[in-house]
Amino acid sequence: MDPFWKEKHKSIILSSTILNIDNISVAYSKRINILSQVSLSLESNQIVALIGENGAGKSTLLKSICGLTAISEGSIKLFGRDFKEWKSTSLAQKIAYVSSSENVQSIITVERFIGFGRYPYTSWLISQTEDDFDCIEGALKSCKIEYLRNKTMAQLSDGERQKVYLARAIAQNSDLIVLDEPTTHLDVKSSISMFRLIQAQKESGRAVLFSSHQIEKTLSIADKVWVVDCGRVIETTPKDFYENEQLKELIFGA
């Protein structure tokens, strides 16, 4: 028998866990905690929905998961390695993030904007290899926005722009895509197609973590739900959420 089977087995178990959030706190000032003692984990091939009131700490949680907000306590491990041990370019190959405040209204074309997703992979001047072109093409296709490729970001509608942001994250070819409120400002049709696109990411083996206020649609595609309330996070499943009166009251009000 293979003497290393245990080792190999262990690595398979580890690789299915993308994120391990262990007891983290994020402090606004010395006294006020935005997040306190949050412990969560996120596996590959999973769609995790983040719900909660405005100001509950959703964006802060997403930002600290991406390393954009410093945590004051605890640790975040990505594929079993602490965040601080990751090089910034290899981190960018693992996590793609779309901020809620992103509003790109410039003369950059859609195709070039999606090309940003290839930055962690390309070196200086050798801007794009065939591989990169394939990734960009694939991202355009999977979001069904090939027809937008030569438009500038300033010419897009809100719905189109949000799809382009997602396509950029897809082109980054990361294991985890983090989307902060991708359905805000979108009309019914656009948000439905956005949810479909998020759901489709599972087929390519990625995990998606996103926040949204459209609770019903969000829960219909999620495998796991993180409910944020006053800096605490409760982990549950969509089914359990609907059965839990307390959580429902937290989100929908009394």
Added chain:
Amino acid sequence: MSKSTILILLSISMLILAILDVRSGSVSVPFAEFQLWVSGGETSDVFNFIVVQSRIPKALTAILCGAALSLAGLLMQTLFRNPLAGPYLLGISSGAGLGVALLVMGAGFMGFVVATGAAINVAAIIGALVMMFILLAVSFKLKDVMTLLIFGVMMGSIATAIIGLIQFFTSDFQLKSFIIWTLGSLSAVSYVELFILFASLVLSVAYALYNYKGLNAVLVSEDFAKMLGINVLHVRLSIVLITGVLAGLTTAFCGPIGFVGIIIPHLSRLLLKSNDHLLLIPTCILLGANVLLLSDLISHIPTNGTSLPINSITSILGIPIILWILFGKKNISQSF
């Protein structure tokens, strides 16, 4: 028009403007004399003085200063994602001005006159460097780039206020020599100074081109760039450093030359219809050189042997362009 055609045309027009600039002036120089000089023959002392010692360095100054100011302006606008940012916004030129004011007028207090160009240059460079190091130190501390911008504007205002105080207590003679410095001049820059400017420009351009991807990403937002694996603090510090050196040197050698740094990046973006720094950087440099050469040519228009102050020319040329951009169909925020 393809993007490379634009670059080639800009290079050609820069050469033509440079030749015209060397040819023009209060004394007309026969073409035969140029041919003689180019072929390495013996030329007259008058030719040597007018062309080799005065006009060629002046044309080179226009090229280098135009390029340096435009690059500094482009980098500032990218860092602050603000269409009105320019090399002077961070108070670097005010710092240089304060250095010169302290030297020219401060020396007057103590009873001696400072009129040498070298001393003024040193004072301006020291003033700009001090301001730049304050900004660098602060930019380590500040998380937000907008706060840095406000801090820079405030530092500039303080420097200007101190200059005003010094002016109030100073004699007419000292005041005049300071005012003349603020008008700006492309002449009286020595070959050594030109070399210093050239070397800093080459290093800055090389660095900016090497980091063009970081600049492209930072233009979207700093968090966006961070998540693409770009070291944002590094980009921010180097932009402050490059702008400080380039704006400081040009201010030291030629006085404050306004508007070039703000306008050229906008014109380049409109011309290219792109904000990719790989193309923007060379375009900005060439366009900046073109515009400052043109301004210098215009400043020669009075035929009585004098030339107009360059700072007024760039402002008179520049303000209509800003107004055209602001009121015209071209929307700055959408070309950004």
